[in-house]
Amino acid sequence: xxxxxxxxxxxxxxxxxxxxxxxxxxxxxxxxxxxxxxxxxxxxxxxxxxxxxxxxxxxxxxxxxxxxxxxxxxxxxxxxxxxxxxxxxxxxxxxxxxxxxxxxxxxxxx
Amino acid sequence: xxxxxxxxxxxxxxxxxxxxxxxxxxxxxxxxxxxxxxxxxxxxxxxxxxxxxxxxxxxxxxxxxxxxxxxxxxxxxxxxxxxxxxxxxxxxxxxxxxxxxxxxxxxxxxxxxxxxxxxxxxxxxxxxxxxxxxxxxxxxxxxxxxxxxxxxxxxxxxxxxxxxxxxx
Numbered sequence: 001x002x003x004x005x006x007x008x009x010x011x012x013x014x015x016x017x018x019x020x021x022x023x024x025x026x027x028x029x030x031x032x033x034x035x036x037x038x039x040x041x042x043x044x045x046x047x048x049x050x051x052x053x054x055x056x057x058x059x060x061x062x063x064x065x066x067x068x069x070x071x072x073x074x075x076x077x078x079x080x081x082x083x084x085x086x087x088x089x090x091x092x093x094x095x096x097x098x099x100x101x102x103x104x105x106x107x108x109x110x
Numbered sequence: 111x112x113x114x115x116x117x118x119x120x121x122x123x124x125x126x127x128x129x130x131x132x133x134x135x136x137x138x139x140x141x142x143x144x145x146x147x148x149x150x151x152x153x154x155x156x157x158x159x160x161x162x163x164x165x166x167x168x169x170x171x172x173x174x175x176x177x178x179x180x181x182x183x184x185x186x187x188x189x190x191x192x193x194x195x196x197x198x199x200x201x202x203x204x205x206x207x208x209x210x211x212x213x214x215x216x217x218x219x220x221x222x223x224x225x226x227x228x229x230x231x232x233x234x235x236x237x238x239x240x241x242x243x244x245x246x247x248x249x250x251x252x253x254x255x256x257x258x259x260x261x262x263x264x265x266x267x268x269x270x271x272x273x274x275x276x277x278x
Contacts, residue, residue, distance in 0.1 A: 015269055018272060019268055022218060023238075023268070025214045025215050026136070026214075026215040026222070027215065028136065029141075030128045030132075031127045031131045031145075031148075035127070035131070035145050035148070036124065036127055039127065039148065039149045040119070040123050042149060043116065043152065044116050044119075
């Protein structure tokens with residue numbers, strides 16, 4: 001096994017130490033509070049997607065009542081129609097006929 | 111963080127800002143740019159928090175990755191047709207160049223900026239941020255062997271600069 005060249009190794013270590021010291025002479029200033037605050041504020045004040053949508057829809061004052069009204073209509077209308085005897089339901093057989101899938105019908109093309 | 115907790119984000123900024131700012135400033139050689147890129151980095155980290163996988167890399171390493179990508183994006187946007195290193199070698203005037211230590215720091219800064227981008231990045235992560243080769247490889251998204259090679263070449267170049275400086 002070859003003996004390591006101690007002189008060369010020592011030189012390299014010294015070179016590396018010198019280089020490290022040289023590099024250490026370049027230090028940068030830490031971030032000041034203003035920069036830190038600017039970054040935090042930029043994120044905290046960043047509108048979230050649903051908030052952006054809400055703003056497009058006119059904000060809570062307009063979008064809120066409009067949403068409440070649409071929900072009320074959605075629930076209330078079927079109930080009201082049911083009370084008045086109106087119904088939108090159709091018999092299952094009719095659906096098959098309307099869709100043209102009723103195999104009992106004999107379809108002919110003229 | 112992934113859940114979008116703003117208080118946690120503020121804490122993360124406090125913990126990592128100095129590291130990111132120092133890294134970006136040494137990469138670009140420009141404080142004002144570094145502050146802007148640091149802001150972009152944290153904004154990106156906030157938006158992409160879900161992309162960080164705890165098993166793959168430390169949060170700090172991932173953040174360096176984001177910072178590096180943001181730095182590259184900035185270079186691309188500023189001068190899309192020029193070589194990155196040409197853009198970088200435009201040192202800011204130091205306010206007190208007469209002072210020996212400031213002049214020395216300026217020379218180190220110029221020497222770092224003259225390194226190719228990846229060598230500079232590996233050198234900064236390794237020397238100034240205490241990353242071992244595995245962490246640097248994760249941050250640079252390259253193999254450990256590639257990091258060793260980059261560091262070897264960077265140190266050789268810098269040693270030559272140092273020797274030239276001493277001779278002068």
